[in-house]
Amino acid sequence: MVPRHRIKEVYINVFQTSFKEKNLNKKESCMKNYNQKKVKREKE
Numbered sequence: 001m002v003p004r005h006r007i008k009e010v011y012i013n014v015f016q017t018s019f020k021e022k023n024l025n026k027k028e029s030c031m032k033n034y035n036q037k038k039v040k041r042e043k044e
Helices: 006-043
Strands: none
Touching: none
16 A cells, blocks of 8 residues: 555646646747747738
8 A cells, every 4th residue: 555645746746747738838839829920920
């Protein structure tokens, strides 16, 4: 048996990393959108 608090730690770590990854993806897509808009403006 793994002690309860260890399970909690692992769970929290997994949750935090997945949360960070989601935020990174959000940031990247935001940057992509921003860049695309910028390019459109420059072309006009």
